[in-house]
Amino acid sequence: MSIDQIQPPVGPDTTAARIPRKRMSLWSLYTRRFVRNRPAVAGIFIFFLLVLFAVIAPFIAKYDHIELDFLNLSTGPTAEHWFGTTSAGNDTFAQVAIGLQRSLMIAVSVSVGTTVLSAIVGTAAAYFGGFIERGILLIIHFLMVIPTFLILALVSNDAGGDWRVISLILILTGWFFPARVIWTMALPLRESEYVNAARYMGVPGMKIVMRHLIPNIGSLLVINFALGVVTAVMAETGLSFLGFGVKIPDVSLGSLIGYGANTISSAPWLFYFPAAALTLLTVSMALVADGLRDALDPTSAAGGQA
Amino acid sequence: MIKYLLRRFVGWMLMIVVATNVTYFLAWGFLDPRSNYVGRRPPLSYDEVTQLLEPRNLSDSVPLVQRWWGWFSDILFRWDWGVSAVGESVNSQVAYRMWISAELVLGATILTTILGIALGVYTASRQYKLADRIGQATSVVTMNINIVVAALGIVLLAIGFNDLVGARVFFVTGSHSQDISGFFPVLLDVLQHLTLPTLALVLVGYAQYHLLQRTLLLDNINADYVRTARAKGLTKQKAIRKHALRTSLIPVATQVAFTIPAIFTGAILTERIFGWNGMGRYFLDTIGKNDIHGVVAVAAFGALLTAIGAILSDIAIVVLDPRVRVS
Numbered sequence: 001m002s003i004d005q006i007q008p009p010v011g012p013d014t015t016a017a018r019i020p021r022k023r024m025s026l027w028s029l030y031t032r033r034f035v036r037n038r039p040a041v042a043g044i045f046i047f048f049l050l051v052l053f054a055v056i057a058p059f060i061a062k063y064d065h066i067e068l069d070f071l072n073l074s075t076g077p078t079a080e081h082w083f084g085t086t087s088a089g090n091d092t093f094a095q096v097a098i099g100l101q102r103s104l105m106i107a108v109s110v111s112v113g114t115t116v117l118s119a120i121v122g123t124a125a126a127y128f129g130g131f132i133e134r135g136i137l138l139i140i141h142f143l144m145v146i147p148t149f150l151i152l153a154l155v156s157n158d159a160g161g162d163w164r165v166i167s168l169i170l171i172l173t174g175w176f177f178p179a180r181v182i183w184t185m186a187l188p189l190r191e192s193e194y195v196n197a198a199r200y201m202g203v204p205g206m207k208i209v210m211r212h213l214i215p216n217i218g219s220l221l222v223i224n225f226a227l228g229v230v231t232a233v234m235a236e237t238g239l240s241f242l243g244f245g246v247k248i249p250d251v252s253l254g255s256l257i258g259y260g261a262n263t264i265s266s267a268p269w270l271f272y273f274p275a276a277a278l279t280l281l282t283v284s285m286a287l288v289a290d291g292l293r294d295a296l297d298p299t300s301a302a303g304g305q306a
Numbered sequence: 307m308i309k310y311l312l313r314r315f316v317g318w319m320l321m322i323v324v325a326t327n328v329t330y331f332l333a334w335g336f337l338d339p340r341s342n343y344v345g346r347r348p349p350l351s352y353d354e355v356t357q358l359l360e361p362r363n364l365s366d367s368v369p370l371v372q373r374w375w376g377w378f379s380d381i382l383f384r385w386d387w388g389v390s391a392v393g394e395s396v397n398s399q400v401a402y403r404m405w406i407s408a409e410l411v412l413g414a415t416i417l418t419t420i421l422g423i424a425l426g427v428y429t430a431s432r433q434y435k436l437a438d439r440i441g442q443a444t445s446v447v448t449m450n451i452n453i454v455v456a457a458l459g460i461v462l463l464a465i466g467f468n469d470l471v472g473a474r475v476f477f478v479t480g481s482h483s484q485d486i487s488g489f490f491p492v493l494l495d496v497l498q499h500l501t502l503p504t505l506a507l508v509l510v511g512y513a514q515y516h517l518l519q520r521t522l523l524l525d526n527i528n529a530d531y532v533r534t535a536r537a538k539g540l541t542k543q544k545a546i547r548k549h550a551l552r553t554s555l556i557p558v559a560t561q562v563a564f565t566i567p568a569i570f571t572g573a574i575l576t577e578r579i580f581g582w583n584g585m586g587r588y589f590l591d592t593i594g595k596n597d598i599h600g601v602v603a604v605a606a607f608g609a610l611l612t613a614i615g616a617i618l619s620d621i622a623i624v625v626l627d628p629r630v631r632v633s
Contacts, residue, residue: 154336233452238453268462
């Protein structure tokens with residue numbers, strides 16, 4: 001028997017039917033679903049523009065954010081100072097860029113931190129059950145009673161406005177609510193076959209949590225991350241606005257809005273620009289989170305077909 | 307059922323007591339009442355300050371455990387929350403400011419809830435129609451505007467409006483004016499002061515209830531028991547109101563109850579912007595002035611709000627969910 005006889009004849013009419021349509025990869029499925037959500041695409045576009053602005057603007061700005069221009073005190077937007085100046089002569093354009101940078105840095109690091117921490121604690125509580133679960137939930141409920149905003153204010157006031165310390169406290173006070181949500185999401189997974197199989201094969205508990213449970217709620221974590229950015233920006237700007245967060249000479253969007261609030265009728269541009277940056281940042285990130293939910297959540301009907 | 311609620315109540319009370327005590331020790335870790343007397347003219351010596359602080363139970367020369375017991379037993383036996391480093395009574399401060407905050411937070415909470423639920427029901431029964439899409443788009447935006455930006459934006463608009471009309475229709479700062487008497491003048495004055503901050507709180511708050519209520523109602527509209535009701539001849543509106551709404555209200559009620567402390571945090575920012583002398587302002591003052599007893603009282607107040615929220619949500623579930631009552 002020659003090799004020709006084994007291989008079935010391939011005629012031109014059957015080719016099309018035989019070659020299977022290329023299977024869509026998970027990523028292209030997600031992208032397709034995400035792109036279908038127009039506001040989400042707009043959101044990610046705005047977010048990238050903001051990041052770009054935060055990175056590039058300090059280089060093209062004519063002034064440093066701490067440099068004082070004594071010839072222009074409290075002037076509105078001009079060709080020299082695009083966003084105007086403060087009463088001390090700071091260039092608002094450079095300040096907004098640095099403030100946005102700072103707020104973004106805090107927000108992203110806090111959101112990464114809380115997502116990781118809450119994922120581990122939440123899934124561990126769901127997997128181990130028994131007294132570990134009860135203990136973790138008790139701690140979470142207890143932490144919910146302690147007014148975290150007060151602790152945030154106390155500690156960051158003490159830290160003198162170092163943004164790294166602020167990020168750390170925001171992580172430490174921000175993980176328990178998402179952890180509780182993740183716990184409820186991970187509960188059904190505890191009973192699933194592949195987790196049982198791993199358990200009977202003698203895989204240690206923490207390894208099952210890291211290898212099987214957490215990847216399986218990955219989509220939820222991605223959405224949590226995007227929402228966490230919004231929450232962190234809100235918390236940080238709130239603190240900085242009240243004077244407990246980032247402090248002079250460092251600036252963040254919250255502290256800039258705080259200065260702007262004092263001169264809101266005499267020099268409103270000090271409020272307009274950081275407020276616009278802040279609103280664009282939070283709204284765009286929320287739209288992205290919405291789009292991610294549509295794209296990643298298998299139970300969401302909003303994604304339409306495919 | 308009452309036994310269940312009672313048990314929950316006791317559990318929460320214990321949590322509040324523990325949380326308040328933890329805050330007491332935390333506050334001592336971060337605040338120093340002595341620093342209130344630094345820079346006094348004429349300067350006070352270390353011992354003089356100690357002599358001032360010791361009767362107020364705020365001196366670090368006394369061991370922390372002893373200070374704590376003094377503070378705790380005063381609350382336990384005499385409901386006395388102590389005094390600040392300069393001698394103001396915490397009890398009277400909280401008693402006075404609590405109502406100012408309540409005036410703001412209560413109204414805003416009620417309006418936020420009603421508006422959110424009503425919008426949720428309205429848009430859910432018109433899913434994917436124009437009204438639904440517009441409503442959702444606005445909600446996503448307003449929900450993610452920072453309360454500070456929203457409040458200051460409203461201030462700017464109000465200033466513009468006042469200038470346009472040429473009269474002070476809205477008050478941008480303060481919770482009430484001095485020397486106004488008579489029922490209607492006072493009512494008008496309160497409303498003039500309340501409008502803007504309430505508007506700010508409602509603007510950033512209603513959307514979460516709107517979106518939640520919409521999702522939940524949509525889940526329930528297609529449930530079997532609603533379809534049965536429809537098949538028996540109820541109109542769609544009536545079926546939604548009588549059957550679907552009730553079950554979908556349960557999680558919303560829980561959510562509302564649990565956001566009471568969050569509304570209070572939001573009110574800290576709002577009070578600061580609109581110059582209200584409520585608990586939010588007190589919170590900022592006590593931290594700024596190293597007022598340990600005041601800080602702890604604010605924390606206890608916050609914890610109490612959380613507990614009230616939790617218990618209210620339990621009651622709401624009992625009232626709304628027939629399944630709980632049966633078992």
